[in-house]
Amino acid sequence: MKYMDHNVVSSKMKSRLTKNKFFKGLFFAATMFGLIVLAVLLIRIITQGGGYINWDFFMNFASRFPEQAGIKSALIGSIYLMLVVAPVSMFLGVGTAIYLEEYAKQNKMNRFIKVNISNLAGVPSVVFGLLGLTIFVRNFDLGISILAAGFTMSLLILPVIIVASQEAIRAVPRELREASFAMGATKWQTIVRVVLPAAVPGVLTGSILALSRAIGETAPLVVIGIPTILMFTPNHLLDTFTALPMQIFDWTKRPQVAFHDVAAAGIIVLMTLLIIMNSIAVFIRNKYQKRY
Amino acid sequence: MATTTTKSVKINNQPIKNEIVEKTSVYKTNQLNLWYGSNHALKNIDLDIKENEVTAIIGPSGCGKSTYIKTLNRMIEIIPTVKTSGEIIYRGRNIFSKDYQVEDLRTKVGMVFQKPNPFPKSIYDNIAYGPRIHGIKNKKILDEIVEKSLRGAAIWDEVKDRLNENAYGLSGGQQQRICIARCLAIEPDVILMDEPTSALDPISTLKVEELVQELKTQYSIIIVTHNMQQAARISDKTAFFLNGEVIEYDDTDKIFSNPSDKRTEDYISGRFG
Numbered sequence: 001m002k003y004m005d006h007n008v009v010s011s012k013m014k015s016r017l018t019k020n021k022f023f024k025g026l027f028f029a030a031t032m033f034g035l036i037v038l039a040v041l042l043i044r045i046i047t048q049g050g051g052y053i054n055w056d057f058f059m060n061f062a063s064r065f066p067e068q069a070g071i072k073s074a075l076i077g078s079i080y081l082m083l084v085v086a087p088v089s090m091f092l093g094v095g096t097a098i099y100l101e102e103y104a105k106q107n108k109m110n111r112f113i114k115v116n117i118s119n120l121a122g123v124p125s126v127v128f129g130l131l132g133l134t135i136f137v138r139n140f141d142l143g144i145s146i147l148a149a150g151f152t153m154s155l156l157i158l159p160v161i162i163v164a165s166q167e168a169i170r171a172v173p174r175e176l177r178e179a180s181f182a183m184g185a186t187k188w189q190t191i192v193r194v195v196l197p198a199a200v201p202g203v204l205t206g207s208i209l210a211l212s213r214a215i216g217e218t219a220p221l222v223v224i225g226i227p228t229i230l231m232f233t234p235n236h237l238l239d240t241f242t243a244l245p246m247q248i249f250d251w252t253k254r255p256q257v258a259f260h261d262v263a264a265a266g267i268i269v270l271m272t273l274l275i276i277m278n279s280i281a282v283f284i285r286n287k288y289q290k291r292y
Numbered sequence: 293m294a295t296t297t298t299k300s301v302k303i304n305n306q307p308i309k310n311e312i313v314e315k316t317s318v319y320k321t322n323q324l325n326l327w328y329g330s331n332h333a334l335k336n337i338d339l340d341i342k343e344n345e346v347t348a349i350i351g352p353s354g355c356g357k358s359t360y361i362k363t364l365n366r367m368i369e370i371i372p373t374v375k376t377s378g379e380i381i382y383r384g385r386n387i388f389s390k391d392y393q394v395e396d397l398r399t400k401v402g403m404v405f406q407k408p409n410p411f412p413k414s415i416y417d418n419i420a421y422g423p424r425i426h427g428i429k430n431k432k433i434l435d436e437i438v439e440k441s442l443r444g445a446a447i448w449d450e451v452k453d454r455l456n457e458n459a460y461g462l463s464g465g466q467q468q469r470i471c472i473a474r475c476l477a478i479e480p481d482v483i484l485m486d487e488p489t490s491a492l493d494p495i496s497t498l499k500v501e502e503l504v505q506e507l508k509t510q511y512s513i514i515i516v517t518h519n520m521q522q523a524a525r526i527s528d529k530t531a532f533f534l535n536g537e538v539i540e541y542d543d544t545d546k547i548f549s550n551p552s553d554k555r556t557e558d559y560i561s562g563r564f565g
Contacts, residue, residue: 105372106372173409175405175407175409176409176412178370178405178409179405179410179411179471179474180421181367181398182398182403183399183402183422183425183474183478184396184398184399184425184478185395185425186395186425189425193424193425194411197412197413198412
């Protein structure tokens, strides 16, 4: 007795193939939806703000007149912010990941920590803003400064860096660690000489993507009380400052339509910055592609 | 290093061959028990391993032979649930004693693994890894160690022109000999080999086997193998493990020609395992 009737199978073949085609089309449409919306947005912003992008736009401070408005203080503020966020968040994030993956024993406490770090990544940025306002601005008395905002942003992206670094560290084959231990290396020597070099691409990619999130984040800055109009650039880390998303937010709020075009120009600058950072991440990932 | 002492070795109360054997013990295992959680993996192991010999450990999968060899340099402790009792005396000191630094032990006892595991670094950096972690920084000394180790592992001629290339570009057999060279670079006393040829093709296997024969003049070698012919070809003594126990431990010639235990005979004649 045969269970497969090939005539029946052939007669039903057509509807199966149709279904196959239908889903292919459906998922293609899903992909296209996002891409088209993004493209429309980009085109609109570029046509709107492109005209404002010139040397003066980078060299001028904010102004009541749209033609004279510039992003100097915001751009420099954002760069300062990154100078705090990058080292602080990467040191804390990679350090935590190394501890959890290499040193921590597999007990309940540490499993609890691991689960909650992932949960932390889902906490809204406004909440982190409130945390930063309470702890860094008020308790530590750092004021509305680059340092306070930088610490807040570092906390915000810390979970992302930790999770990305943990995954990169976990992906390093156990055999490499064993080879190192078997020659009498200590744990620290093994981490520095074997684990981290192999994990660097993953760690850096994750960190840069997290940093590019921090550079575009607005809510925590609003909550901390970062000013939007600033006619000077900060001199040190305890100075107050403004950042690109804040400046864009301010221009968008204004009633004069011309300022909306200035905002578009600001968005172009911010997006270019993000694209550059993401490209660096992609470049690093490709260059140090895992060879094991 | 090899000092001859006057202990004549008797196994099963028969003198080995008709000469006086004057070999020092490297490892003495006394009543070793090991558990993975509740799984009793090694049961009352007593083994006396001699200097400058090749000791083969054979047995079916899951008999504890890999576990045993990894206990000899305490690599087994990487698994957190492992518990041991009994003692392993290496050169007169119990390796389980509290004040025995595991890093110190592993500097004297090198290990070659089942799967070639070079670091994703250059050939040179692979070999220099051990000396570097133990504090040697002088480039000239490192150069000498690298050459000596690669020659010792019979791979110098194949790689001498490409020392700065990534070790991952080598074939599996070459990688394994790089791993042996890397192990020689820390100038160990004992070399543990955990099925070193199981991932290699026959020609590479032959090369590694020849290498083992050469190395035993300077090192004591303990090798775990699935391959009974290999044990017969390269070892001086053979231990047969079954279900976590040592069934028989004797001269390799004796084990393979005239085993005293029925189970050993069944295993080597291929009736199980």
